[in-house]
Amino acid sequence: xxxxxxxxxxxxxxxxxxxxxxxxxxxxxxxxxxxxxxxxxxxxxxxxxxxxxxxxxxxxxxxxxxxxxxxxxxxxxxxxxxxxxxxxxxxxxxxxxxxxxxxxxxxxxxxxxxxxxxxxxxxxxxxxxxxxxxxxxxxxxxxxxxxxxxxx
Amino acid sequence: xxxxxxxxxxxxxxxxxxxxxxxxxxxxxxxxxxxxxxxxxxxxxxxxxxxxxxxxxxxxxxxxxxxxxxxxxxxxxxxxxxxxxxxxxxxxxxxxxxxxxxxxxxxxxxxxxxxxxxxxxxxxxxxxxxxxxxxxxxxxxxxxxxxxxxxxxxxxxxxxxxxxxxxxxxxxxxxxxxxxxxxxxxxxxxxxxxxxxxxxxxxxxxxxxxxxxxxxxxxxxxxxxxxxxxxxxxxxxxxxxxxxxxxxxxxxxxxxxxx
Numbered sequence: 001x002x003x004x005x006x007x008x009x010x011x012x013x014x015x016x017x018x019x020x021x022x023x024x025x026x027x028x029x030x031x032x033x034x035x036x037x038x039x040x041x042x043x044x045x046x047x048x049x050x051x052x053x054x055x056x057x058x059x060x061x062x063x064x065x066x067x068x069x070x071x072x073x074x075x076x077x078x079x080x081x082x083x084x085x086x087x088x089x090x091x092x093x094x095x096x097x098x099x100x101x102x103x104x105x106x107x108x109x110x111x112x113x114x115x116x117x118x119x120x121x122x123x124x125x126x127x128x129x130x131x132x133x134x135x136x137x138x139x140x141x142x143x144x145x146x147x148x149x150x151x152x
Numbered sequence: 153x154x155x156x157x158x159x160x161x162x163x164x165x166x167x168x169x170x171x172x173x174x175x176x177x178x179x180x181x182x183x184x185x186x187x188x189x190x191x192x193x194x195x196x197x198x199x200x201x202x203x204x205x206x207x208x209x210x211x212x213x214x215x216x217x218x219x220x221x222x223x224x225x226x227x228x229x230x231x232x233x234x235x236x237x238x239x240x241x242x243x244x245x246x247x248x249x250x251x252x253x254x255x256x257x258x259x260x261x262x263x264x265x266x267x268x269x270x271x272x273x274x275x276x277x278x279x280x281x282x283x284x285x286x287x288x289x290x291x292x293x294x295x296x297x298x299x300x301x302x303x304x305x306x307x308x309x310x311x312x313x314x315x316x317x318x319x320x321x322x323x324x325x326x327x328x329x330x331x332x333x334x335x336x337x338x339x340x341x342x343x344x345x346x347x348x349x350x351x352x353x354x355x356x357x358x359x360x361x362x363x364x365x366x367x368x369x370x371x372x373x374x375x376x377x378x379x380x381x382x383x384x385x386x387x388x389x390x391x392x393x394x395x396x397x398x399x400x401x402x403x404x405x406x407x408x409x410x411x
Contacts, residue, residue, distance in 0.1 A: 036172070039180040107300065113293040117175065124167050131160045138153050 014073075022069035026062050033058045046110070047103050053095050060087060078136035085129035089122050178289040181214030192302070195340045201258040202340075202400045204238070211250040216289035218245040223255050226281045235259060235278070269403060272396070273311055275337055276304040305337030305370075313392055313408050316350070321380060328359065328379045330392070335372040342367045344398035348377045352387040353411075362395075387411070 037044075037054070044051045064087060068080035099115030190207030197203035206225070212218055226237040238257030245251045270276070283297035314331035321327045328350060336342045347362040358381035367373045389411025396403045 036176050039176045042183045043179045108296055108298045111295045111297075113295075116291045117171075120171060124164060124171065127160065127164045127167070131157060131164060134153070134157050134160070138157060 018070050018072060021072075022066040025069055026066050029062055029065065030058070047101065057091055057095075060091075075136065075139060078132050078139060081132035081135065082129060085125050085132055088125040088128070092118050092121055092125070174289075177215055178292060181216060181289075184213035184215075185218075186211040186213075193339060196343075196399045197258050198399075199258065200400060201260040204257040204259060206255040208253050208255060209250065210242075210245055210253075212245045212247055214247060214288075217247050219243065219287040219290065221245060221251075221284075221286040223253075223282065223284050225255065225257050227257065227259065228279045228281070230277045230279065232279065271304060271306060272308045272401065272403060273306050275306050275309060278302045278304050305339060307336050307338040307340075307342045307367075307398070308396065309335045309337045311406075313394070313410075316410055318386070320383075324383060325380050326383050326386065328381055330377045330379065331374070332377055333372065333374045334367075336367040336369055339369055341369050342398065344396065346377075347395035347397065348379065349393040349395075349405075350379050350381060350390065351393065352385055352390045354387070356385055358382065358385050358390070 033054075037051070040050075040054070061084065064080050064084040068077050068084065071077045071080060096114055096118050099113065099118040101112040101114060103110050186209075188209040188211075190209070192204065192206045195203050195205065204225070204227070206223075208223065210218070210221065221242040223240045224237065227235040229235060236257060236259050238255065240253060240255040242251060242253060279299065279301055281297070281299050283295060285293065285295040287293045311334040312332070314333075317329045319327050319329065330348065330350075332346070332348075343364070343366045345362055345364050347360065349360040350358045352358055359379040361377050361379050363375065363377065365373060365375065389409065392406075392408045392410060394406040394408060396406070
């Protein structure tokens, strides 16, 4: 009975800590985003829908980050980490229109070539994906090692 | 394994921070870039053409340099037929500096005389397709393009020769007085020489004369040509040949019948 109560308290403490950590991370990430949007104002005036595009990205990223934090200590943590990296790659591919952003004002057609920027971002995301995979492999091998019978 | 994973994680985080900081600062510095276009104007080019000049002022107060700033202008007529194009390139505009360039395009009307004559005598509209390209902060190529029309004022608009008037000079010769007028609708002053030849109906040259002219922009010219011709060769009809010699175009003779 006492052990059960101790386990429950420990689990509750762990969950509370995870929720707290996830909240802090989410708030910090949003604060950084909010700070950076002040500097991105010039492009928001030029490209309609840019603000919405970034906001949707940040929201999805924060949700995946919070889910990853809440499931830390399980294999799902790495699933969400991997999903986060893949999401960045796919979002860049879909929203940046293969890296060529085009917009019109009256009679003026403006094209911004973001292909190099997109390539670098995708490479970094793939690096993050590789990291998540390695972490998952490391986690599973650690579990397998601890589950295996010890030989004398 | 743990150490290597951690190193990858730290490296990735630093790469992201660097990339985001760079992208944000590049976007932010756009507000410190200023492009101003001066008044576009036409003038007579020293190398036998009409020069279109567009002054451009670039003030780069951003955090990054502008590379390969280029401007291309393509002229076509009101029906879309290509006339000419011009290209201007500035390799680098460093940060904190400004640059003033004049984008010049020469319209050589000699190439197609029929087309050239059309621009000499008729007001028209020129279609201009302009594209401006540059590489901002080394990694962001940007291109802007636009189309617009520019009115073209003919330098010899409403060119007319009046009816020749004959008056006696001596027993064998007469003076033929021919009034000549046109309006310079062009946005540049016009200088040149007019040569007039008169032929009788048999095609025999009766006489010729030439005169220099200087007509300010948006003003008209009214003059008279006097030609000394042999009385015996004068016929009731014939033709004039008018040669317009200008710094930007040596025109084929205009044939104007009389009588």
